[in-house]
Amino acid sequence: MIRLEVNGSNQVLDIDPGTPLLWALRDHIGLTGTKFGCGIAQCGNCTVHLDGEPVRSCITPVSEAIGRQVTTIEGLDSNAGKAVQAAWRELEVVQCGYCQSGQIMSAAALLERKPSPTDADIDAAMQGNLCRCATYVRIRAAIKAAANKSAQVAGRKMG
Amino acid sequence: MKNEWIANLSRRRFLAAGVASAAGLTLGIMPVSRAEMRKSGPGFAGSAPLADGSFQPNAFLRIGTDNQVTVISKHLEMGQGTYTGMATLVAEELDAAWEQVEVVGAPADAGRYKNLFWGEAQGTGGSTAIANSWQQMRKAGAAARQMLVEAAAEQWQLKADEIEVQAGVLSHSASGRSANFGELAEAAARRPVPEDVLLKDPDEFRLIGKRLPRKDSPEKTDGSARFTIDVKLLEMYTAVVAHPPRFGAKVRSFDDKAARKVKGVKQVLQIPSGVAVVADDFWSAKQGRDALQVEWDENEAFKQSSTEILDDYRELAKRPGTVARNQGDSGAAMAAAKKFIEAEYSVPFLAHAPMEPMDCVVRIDASGCEIWNGEQMNTGDQMAVAGLLGLQPQQVRINMLYAGGSFGRRANPKADYVLEAVHIAKMMPPGTPVKLIWSREDDMRGGYYRPLYLHKLKAGLDGENRPLAWQQRIVGQSILAGTPFESVMVKDGVDQTSVEGAANMPYALKNIHIDLHSPQLQVPVLWWRSVGSTHTAFAVECFLDELAVAAEKDPVAFRRELLVDHPRHLGVLNLAVEKAGWDEPLGRNRGRGVAVHESFNSYVAQVAEVTVRRGVIYVDRVVIAVDCGVPVNPDVIEAQMEGGMGYGLAATLASELTFREGRVLQSNFHDYQTLRIDQMPEVEVYIVPSTEPPTGVGEPATPVIAPAVANAVYAATGQRLRQLPLRPA
Numbered sequence: 011m012i013r014l015e016v017n018g019s020n021q022v023l024d025i026d027p028g029t030p031l032l033w034a035l036r037d038h039i040g041l042t043g044t045k046f047g048c049g050i051a052q053c054g055n056c057t058v059h060l061d062g063e064p065v066r067s068c069i070t071p072v073s074e075a076i077g078r079q080v081t082t083i084e085g086l087d088s089n090a091g092k093a094v095q096a097a098w099r100e101l102e103v104v105q106c107g108y109c110q111s112g113q114i115m116s117a118a119a120l121l122e123r124k125p126s127p128t129d130a131d132i133d134a135a136m137q138g139n140l141c142r143c144a145t146y147v148r149i150r151a152a153i154k155a156a157a158n159k160s161a162q163v164a165g166r167k168m169g
Numbered sequence: 170m171k172n173e174w175i176a177n178l179s180r181r182r183f184l185a186a187g188v189a190s191a192a193g194l195t196l197g198i199m200p201v202s203r204a205e206m207r208k209s210g211p212g213f214a215g216s217a218p219l220a221d222g223s224f225q226p227n228a229f230l231r232i233g234t235d236n237q238v239t240v241i242s243k244h245l246e247m248g249q250g251t252y253t254g255m256a257t258l259v260a261e262e263l264d265a266a267w268e269q270v271e272v273v274g275a276p277a278d279a280g281r282y283k284n285l286f287w288g289e290a291q292g293t294g295g296s297t298a299i300a301n302s303w304q305q306m307r308k309a310g311a312a313a314r315q316m317l318v319e320a321a322a323e324q325w326q327l328k329a330d331e332i333e334v335q336a337g338v339l340s341h342s343a344s345g346r347s348a349n350f351g352e353l354a355e356a357a358a359r360r361p362v363p364e365d366v367l368l369k370d371p372d373e374f375r376l377i378g379k380r381l382p383r384k385d386s387p388e389k390t391d392g393s394a395r396f397t398i399d400v401k402l403l404e405m406y407t408a409v410v411a412h413p414p415r416f417g418a419k420v421r422s423f424d425d426k427a428a429r430k431v432k433g434v435k436q437v438l439q440i441p442s443g444v445a446v447v448a449d450d451f452w453s454a455k456q457g458r459d460a461l462q463v464e465w466d467e468n469e470a471f472k473q474s475s476t477e478i479l480d481d482y483r484e485l486a487k488r489p490g491t492v493a494r495n496q497g498d499s500g501a502a503m504a505a506a507k508k509f510i511e512a513e514y515s516v517p518f519l520a521h522a523p524m525e526p527m528d529c530v531v532r533i534d535a536s537g538c539e540i541w542n543g544e545q546m547n548t549g550d551q552m553a554v555a556g557l558l559g560l561q562p563q564q565v566r567i568n569m570l571y572a573g574g575s576f577g578r579r580a581n582p583k584a585d586y587v588l589e590a591v592h593i594a595k596m597m598p599p600g601t602p603v604k605l606i607w608s609r610e611d612d613m614r615g616g617y618y619r620p621l622y623l624h625k626l627k628a629g630l631d632g633e634n635r636p637l638a639w640q641q642r643i644v645g646q647s648i649l650a651g652t653p654f655e656s657v658m659v660k661d662g663v664d665q666t667s668v669e670g671a672a673n674m675p676y677a678l679k680n681i682h683i684d685l686h687s688p689q690l691q692v693p694v695l696w697w698r699s700v701g702s703t704h705t706a707f708a709v710e711c712f713l714d715e716l717a718v719a720a721e722k723d724p725v726a727f728r729r730e731l732l733v734d735h736p737r738h739l740g741v742l743n744l745a746v747e748k749a750g751w752d753e754p755l756g757r758n759r760g761r762g763v764a765v766h767e768s769f770n771s772y773v774a775q776v777a778e779v780t781v782r783r784g785v786i787y788v789d790r791v792v793i794a795v796d797c798g799v800p801v802n803p804d805v806i807e808a809q810m811e812g813g814m815g816y817g818l819a820a821t822l823a824s825e826l827t828f829r830e831g832r833v834l835q836s837n838f839h840d841y842q843t844l845r846i847d848q849m850p851e852v853e854v855y856i857v858p859s860t861e862p863p864t865g866v867g868e869p870a871t872p873v874i875a876p877a878v879a880n881a882v883y884a885a886t887g888q889r890l891r892q893l894p895l896r897p898a
Contacts, residue, residue, distance in 0.1 A: 038450070
């Protein structure tokens with residue numbers, strides 16, 4: 011039996027420990043917001059957070075997630091995460107939308123680590139997330155907008 | 170008669186189209202409740218009766234007593250913004266509030282939902298969605314508005330023309346009466362459907378032309394949007410298929426002992442396209458497939474390499490092809506020319522590689538077949554499945570879900586992956602839902618590519634450097650050969666999709682000769698975002714640049730002289746070069762290139778600024794001007810220009826699918842390179858104001874970037890690159 015904590019709730023799964031976390035989430039827990047794109051950590055569509063760090067769930071065995079907090083797009087509720095999602099909507103980033111869960115999870119993790127990322131930071135953090143609709147111009151702009159908004163919120167809290 | 174129709178509707182009797190009134194306004198009912206649709210996500214076609222009290226004046230919208238307006242989109246949302254576009258057109262004439270409108274996908278039903286540019290077929294492609302729906306969706310909204318107004322007039326004992334409608338509310342200012350759509354829905358449903366309706370003048374538009382938010386943004390940013398891969402049905406199995414390593418190979422034998430031992434594997438089935446492993450879930454099915462031993466019969470398999478194909482095409486190009494355009498006397502003009510240039514351009518096979526790999530859910534039982542799919546070729550797939558199963562087309566019910574990209578791949582006249590899923594479901598017990606999922610490797614190696622193409626060009630100039638003659642020979646597989654489209658779109662032996670963008674090039678040369686060879690190969694090919702223009706724009710716009718250099722003229726000035734009779738080409742060209750600052754000098758290793766091209770009746774010019782350093786092309790900035798008629802949603806247009814250009818830029822800089830002895834070398838995104846965020850240039854988009862009917866924006870930005878970048882590389886380095894992807898020395 012595999013015991014997982016996903017989006018704050020406990021899950022018990024009777025699956026092979028080598029099953030990729032992606033398929034545990036999608037097929038066994040029913041969280042389908044995390045997407046399958048390549049299966050070899052080349053496209054980032056499957057990005058989730060393990061203890062807040064972005065990982066490619068398609069090559070992460072479910073056993074590696076035991077004892078750690080798994081966060082998927084459905085459970086993203088950090089300030090950075092919310093700011094990213096709001097900026098995504100405000101700037102109308104999505105097209106087909108298939109890769110966007112992964113994009114948002116990577117962007118949220120970036121902002122947790124670097125609240126005011128440079129273009130080089132954005133390139134480094136987002137380079138592993140493919141978008142065939144090429145929404146990259148807006149992804150970059152939305153990350154910057156979310157960073158500004160988070161900074162404003164933080165400033166207000168401090169003031 | 171019309172009252173009877175409405176009465177029938179309330180009695181829940183299904184009526185097909187046939188109660189049509191105004192041209193283009195198809196009337197009929199879609200028997201499904203919104204609650205049921207919500208429950209099942211977008212695209213759920215269902216078969217339940219209409220919910221009580223709601224008002225469905227035609228096949229394209231429904232107004233609930235809860236004041237919700239549901240627009241039924243006949244077109245697939247695959248990223249291009251069509252759900253938002255369809256809703257905008259309906260809501261405009263309905264005078265609905267944008268917030269009260271939601272969109273669902275239509276079922277497969279050509280009678281009600283045909284693409285008006287495609288005869289009797291429903292489907293999405295060729296950047297036609299807004300263009301063919303422009304009148305139809307507005308009339309649908311206007312008809313409903315009129316029925317609501319008449320209902321209010323009756324209730325309030327007023328004349329219809331005294332009633333105003335704004336943002337979902339009907340009102341009469343003198344009496345102070347008002348009601349929302351929901352309150353009038355039941356009464357409106359009893360009104361006769363109008364014979365014809367008046368549409369707004371453009372200066373009355375409240376929604377068209379505005380940057381309305383996309384309808385699919387919220388659910389695509391919180392993970393709740395449902396794609397085919399997300400469908401979960403009771404007792405559903407997942408199938409993964411072992412395909413042959415070469416096209417044309419067949420299963421000789423297979424050993425499934427190890428595969429069947431994998432936990433979760435339920436069935437191993439031989440189907441025409443390979444061997445399917447059916448399991449409880451994807452990972453078990455994939456493990457099962459990996460454990461499968463298949464021996465393939467490759468006697469009749471494709472065994473050529475890309476280099477051989479290109480050599481064969483060069484040989485073929487030495488002989489005259491089938492004439493696609495012959496104007497003036499290019500032979501005589503060439504003989505009289507003082508200066509000649511000749512060049513060869515080529516492009517490789519390409520996979521579409523949408524982020525969602527091919528997938529399809531099928532359930533077959535005694536009543537027919539139900540399909541869940543990012544459905545781009547509704548009627549084609551419906552007919553193909555009906556044919557395979559011996560059913561009537563209407564027994565094949567298709568739920569059109571969001572597609573995680575397509576770029577043409579999901580619009581396959583051969584219905585490949587859909588039929589594969591049906592073959593598997595057919596062998597399972599009746600009523601068993603099966604979800605077929607292709608891995609990325611299956612997707613990359615499963616065929617239906619943009620074909621490899623070769624262009625041979627020759628041009629002649631007179632003593633004053635004026636262009637006299639243009640000869641172009643095109644060699645490449647016909648996309649339409651062997652499909653139902655062949656009879657319509659292959660004219661006098663010329664597949665129009667092979668020569669579009671070249672045969673109709675706008676430049677004012679007196680003597681033009683363009684011909685075509687369509688060799689047959691076993692490699693399955695298909696349209697790829699912007700179709701023929703993916704290669705013709707590259708060849709024509711680069712060679713025209715070469716001609717400008719030979720004529721010792723600036724590429725922009727040269728184009729302007731040859732486009733005097735094409736104001737829309739000129740319009741976008743002038744706008745793009747002005748915004749780009751065409752004449753401003755750039756630094757060392759940097760260059761600017763331009764291209765202008767019409768596809769699907771939309772006109773796009775792009776100016777690319779590049780830096781070339783140590784054999785690497787960096788595209789720094791791209792300025793895009795587009796003329797697509799009335800801009801329905803400028804934000805969606807800008808997004809399609811950015812993204813369409815980006816999709817083309819991947820093929821300009823990186824993507825290439827190569828055959829070696831019949832095998833595809835690439836398998837996944839590590840060796841089939843696409844565009845990543847650090848390669849995306851700064852993009853500026855400018856829209857030409859227009860009152861012309863709107864044309865599509867999904868594809869026309871894609872073919873323009875390759876020649877713009879190649880011409881910029883020439884400006885930066887003096888190197889003329891004539892093969893995609895571009896590889897500078």
